[in-house]
Amino acid sequence: MAGVLEVRDLSKSFDGIVVASHIDLTLKSGSIVGLIGPNGAGKTSLFNLISGVVKFDSGTVLLDGSPLDRLKFHQRVRGGLSRTWQHTRLFPSLPVIDNLLIATHDYPGERLVNVLFGRRRLKAHDSVARDKAVGILGKMGLANVADDLVSDLPYGQQKLVGVARALMGDAKCLLLDEPMAGVEGQAYAAMQRVVREVAESGVAVCVVEHNIAFIRDLCDEGVFMFSGAIMARGSVAELIRDPQLTELYFGH
Ligand SMILES: Nc1ncnc2c1ncn2[C@@H]1O[C@H](COP(=O)(O)OP(=O)(O)O)[C@@H](O)[C@H]1O
Numbered sequence: 151m152a153g154v155l156e157v158r159d160l161s162k163s164f165d166g167i168v169v170a171s172h173i174d175l176t177l178k179s180g181s182i183v184g185l186i187g188p189n190g191a192g193k194t195s196l197f198n199l200i201s202g203v204v205k206f207d208s209g210t211v212l213l214d215g216s217p218l219d220r221l222k223f224h225q226r227v228r229g230g231l232s233r234t235w236q237h238t239r240l241f242p243s244l245p246v247i248d249n250l251l252i253a254t255h256d257y258p259g260e261r262l263v264n265v266l267f268g269r270r271r272l273k274a275h276d277s278v279a280r281d282k283a284v285g286i287l288g289k290m291g292l293a294n295v296a297d298d299l300v301s302d303l304p305y306g307q308q309k310l311v312g313v314a315r316a317l318m319g320d321a322k323c324l325l326l327d328e329p330m331a332g333v334e335g336q337a338y339a340a341m342q343r344v345v346r347e348v349a350e351s352g353v354a355v356c357v358v359e360h361n362i363a364f365i366r367d368l369c370d371e372g373v374f375m376f377s378g379a380i381m382a383r384g385s386v387a388e389l390i391r392d393p394q395l396t397e398l399y400f401g402h
């Protein structure tokens with residue numbers, strides 16, 4: 151079965167430092183792939199290349215069979231490719247719900263100037279988007295904090311808001327960059343449930359995570375990256391049992 155997202159022979163280097171070397175990756179509808187590897191392996195870089203934050207040198211990325219190579223980040227989001235960020239990149243001084251509504255505009259929503267313009271437009275924002283945001287927050291157990299400022303939430307809930315924002319774009323494919331880092335308690339269980347439900351709804355999911363228990367329980371397949379290359383594929387349990395991979399993971 152062809153994947154929702156197909157990464158083929160993708161390569162990128164910065165001034166001679168190889169961050170992606172001939173990467174092939176298929177993400178299928180309803181399936182969760184765990185991307186693991188030590189810090190600096192190139193996991194975030196791969197998400198940056200797929201989502202259009204960074205241009206790749208060679209190779210191709212296909213979403214539902216169409217090449218994304220010429221599309222900018224926000225065009226990829228509109229096409230159904232969503233991602234979260236290792237550090238949430240939310241607007242802490244805005245209410246949770248506004249952080250979601252901003253995501254429905256045609257820009258990544260990361261620059262202050264965009265927020266200022268965006269906020270003005272938010273007031274007139276159509277109720278469809280607002281209903282959608284309320285629905286997503288409800289499913290994620292965040293309905294009661296919709297009007298709270300992001301900065302007033304515990305970090306774990308902020309990470310959930312980051313995922314909620316990524317779901318505003320009708321994702322076909324969702325890339326999660328360390329969703330569990332700093333997440334504990336109730337937010338931990340909520341994140342597990344949400345990611346599973348997103349996949350069950352047919353989205354192709356890829357999770358970068360150092361919390362091995364989390365991805366071992368969640369993922370259908372594991373991919374091990376090191377030094378910009380994919381070193382091994384298999385179940386997460388298999389990968390973490392492999393002594394050579396363990397040495398690469400913890401030896402660096
Ligand atoms: N814009 C950039 N310019 C130069 N080097 C970069 C850039 N982005 C990432 N790198 C390098 O790419 C390598 C992989 O980083 P990263 O993708 O963040 O790894 P991971 O997410 O697996 O920890 C690192 O050596 C990092 O310094």
Ligand SMILES: [Mg+2]
Nearest residue numbers: 193194195236
């Ligand atoms: Mg990273």
